[in-house]
Ligand SMILES: Nc1ncnc2c1ncn2[C@@H]1O[C@H](COP(=O)(O)OP(=O)(O)O)[C@@H](O)[C@H]1O
């Protein structure tokens with residue numbers, strides 16, 4: 297049997313470039329080598345695309361960029377190519393056919409529907425959510441509006457454009473304090489990830505500074521009431537009939553789960569299953585499936601909640617391409633629910649083919 301060609305795309309211009317590389321190394325290690333020929337495409341932080349043919353370890357540590365055999369390569373939008381165009385050192389080009397793409401990119405340009413749009417045009421099946429679900433889940437203002445419409449409980453929120461704040465800061469502060477009368481509040485850029493630009497503001501002064509910080513990341517600013525509760529997450533897998541994992545829980549080692557607590561602080565802990573009652577756990581899973589379908593997610597997503605001591609369940613966000621390292625919540629939750637390593641990867645690939653067939 298001829299092996300299918302799978303492209304794993306990693307890196308990218310987003311602030312989550314490093315995490316993406318470690319996720320990609322794990323995903324590659326779990327793709328069944330007897331069935332697939334793996335083609336690795338790296339995107340540098342400056343946005344250059346290369347076909348990379350070296351070791352997986354060099355993807356994880358970043359040294360892949362210095363590989364002498366790297367050649368410029370890109371997905372062709374034209375369906376007639378159905379793959380990548382590689383530019384050789386002498387300027388000649390060649391085509392490599394792809395059967396499926398596994399984008400292992402987090403954040404901007406990878407998880408937000410942009411790459412998915414290119415893959416739609418190319419007509420190459422790909423793992424994970426489509427254009428609309430990716431874009432909606434990436435933008436926290438859009439997600440909150442969709443949750444509100446779907447009747448899913450979440451933190452009270454308000455939002456404005458950073459340009460509105462620049463031209464009339466008092467008006468935006470007044471709007472925030474009217475909608476969310478109590479400090480602290482959470483300030484977030486609508487489009488970002490890994491807690492970049494997210495702050496907890498305890499006073500009007502801190503609010504102003506937090507807005508300035510968030511405005512560096514995106515043109516829309518979201519402000520939310522502060523929720524005190526456990527951070528509970530579910531891994532979801534599937535297209536129109538999603539499977540939801542047992543919920544897990546993160547216990548940040550900092551005041552909130554900021555970038556450092558997520559990736560650098562070993563004291564941040566994961567609990568699987570989450571330390572909540574069986575009843576709450578079932579409710580969380582049901583809401584995860586409802587939110588996944590309401591946003592049109594496909595393939596996979598990690599759905600993140602707050603669960604308060606009073607038993608209130610509030611949806612925080614959906615990550616359509618969650619961290620996928622060996623110690624990440626998504627693969628761990630799936631493993632705890634009986635779907636282990638390469639089995640998970642095979643399922644994700646088959647879901648990509650299933651969707652592509654249905655869309656024809
Ligand atoms: N409304 C909120 N109340 C309390 N904590 C919050 C709230 N929003 C975010 N946080 C904290 O900030 C972290 C990052 O926020 P989140 O919205 O998940 O952004 P990201 O996409 O960067 O993960 C969360 O994991 C949580 O610890």
Ligand SMILES: [Mg+2]
Nearest residue numbers: 490491600613
């Ligand atoms: Mg989060």
